Amino acid sequence: MKVLGYLSFLGRAYYGFQRQPNKVTVQGTVEQVLSSLLGQETLIKGCGRTDAGVNAASYPFAFRVERRVNLTRLCSLLNRRLPSDISCSSLLYVDDSFDPRHSSVSKTYIYRFSIKKKQALRSDMVAYLGDYDFDLAAFKSALRIFKGEHDFSNFTAKKEDIDGFIRVLQLIEVIYDEEEGLGQVIFRSNGFMTYQIRLMVGYAFRVGFHRSTIDELAAALEKKPRCVTHYKAQACGLTLEEVTYERIPLL
Numbered sequence: 001m002k003v004l005g006y007l008s009f010l011g012r013a014y015y016g017f018q019r020q021p022n023k024v025t026v027q028g029t030v031e032q033v034l035s036s037l038l039g040q041e042t043l044i045k046g047c048g049r050t051d052a053g054v055n056a057a058s059y060p061f062a063f064r065v066e067r068r069v070n071l072t073r074l075c076s077l078l079n080r081r082l083p084s085d086i087s088c089s090s091l092l093y094v095d096d097s098f099d100p101r102h103s104s105v106s107k108t109y110i111y112r113f114s115i116k117k118k119q120a121l122r123s124d125m126v127a128y129l130g131d132y133d134f135d136l137a138a139f140k141s142a143l144r145i146f147k148g149e150h151d152f153s154n155f156t157a158k159k160e161d162i163d164g165f166i167r168v169l170q171l172i173e174v175i176y177d178e179e180e181g182l183g184q185v186i187f188r189s190n191g192f193m194t195y196q197i198r199l200m201v202g203y204a205f206r207v208g209f210h211r212s213t214i215d216e217l218a219a220a221l222e223k224k225p226r227c228v229t230h231y232k233a234q235a236c237g238l239t240l241e242e243v244t245y246e247r248i249p250l251l
Contacts, residue, residue, distance in 0.1 A: 001068060004094045004248065005044075005075070007059040010085040010124045012236060017050040017059070026050075026059075026086060033081045034063065037074065047100040047243045048107070051195060053235030055125055058089070060100040060243050068093075095249035106170065108188045108242040111201050111233065116181030126182070127237030132209055134181070139208030140174050142217050143185065146200050147172050153226045155200055156193035167191055186241075197238060202231035 007030065015023035019031070027044060034042040044063040050056060071091040078088050112126045115134045119126045146155075146169055153165035169189045176183035187197055203220065206212040212231075220229050 001065055001251070002062055002094050002096050002098065003065060003071065003091050004060060004062050004098065004100065005091045006089045007056060007061060008087050008089065009056050009059065011050060011052065011054045011056070012124055013083075013085060015052045016054070017046050017048075017056075027061075029083065029086060030061070030078075030088075033078060037077055037081070038065065038069070040066070045100060047104060048191075049194070050240060051198065051235050051238070055236070055239040057239055057241050058243070059240055060104075062094070062098065062100045093251040095251060098249055100243070103245050103248075104243050105246050106188055106190055106244045107192060107240065108171075108186065108244070109192065109197055110239050110241050111185045111187070111197060111237050112182075112239070113184070113205075113233075113237050114180075114182050119182070124236060125239060127234040129205065131181075135208050135210060136174075136176055136178070138210070138214070139204055141214055142204035142207035143172050143174060143200070145214070145218055145221060150221060152193060152196055152221075154220055154223055154228055155203075156196045157228060158194045161193065165193065167193065167196070195232060198233045198235065199229050199231065201237075202233040203229055205233060206231050 009026050013024065014026050017026045019025050019027040027046060031042060031044055034044065042063050044061045047060045075088050075091045114126050114128045116131050118128045149166065149168045151165050152167050156165065167189055169187065171186060171188035173186040174183065185201060203212065203217050207214060207217055
């Protein structure tokens with residue numbers, strides 16, 4: 001039987017979600033605890049990769065059990081044994097057809113940042129950029145260039161993609177408190193590629209700090225042959241907020 005769960009985690013201590021040899025990852029950590037609790041090797045499948053240091057507020061994952069178990073109790077035991085920076089909010093049985101990655105229709109990320117004041121108590125989830133003059137209007141204009149359907153091959157480290165690097169950014173919304181210098185950018189898309197959000201935000205910050213121009217950013221997006229940009233925003237500011245499914249077939 002297949003079980004769907006939702007994780008929250010701080011990414012600072014982990015080399016991303018996906019299991020990797022000789023690296024501490026979220027997937028490897030959760031699998032180790034689940035295997036111990038269930039008395040058998042238990043592998044999980046996530047909704048996608050996250051970069052090293054990236055956080056998640058609600059990260060769907062799935063795994064199989066050989067027999068029906070009490071999922072409320074399993075979730076409680078899992079949380080007791082997981083490290084303090086990973087938690088599981090719920091577990092539920094789903095139909096075998098459900099896939100946490102390929103069944104999704106959209107993903108929502110938030111990038112949080114601070115300009116004027118260092119947020120010491122929020123440093124795991126807020127990127128501090130320093131006390132500099134920040135042109136909010138230019139920053140917003142830069143981000144608007146990415147909205148809609150584009151070939152993002154210059155804004156991902158991914159070497160190849162079956163969709164030709166085409167993605168549709170359905171939402172880009174900026175919320176900024178000028179007095180506090182604390183802001184966030186909300187992104188929603190049918191999918192994101194390796195480093196895509198961090199590269200987009202990194203270039204937009206350069207425009208906001210008048211280190212690059214809107215025209216230079218627009219040219220970087222369209223440039224051919226492929227030339228990957230290298231202005232990557234800090235990982236700690238990025239959080240996967242929500243993965244949306246058209247339907248979750250519960251048992």
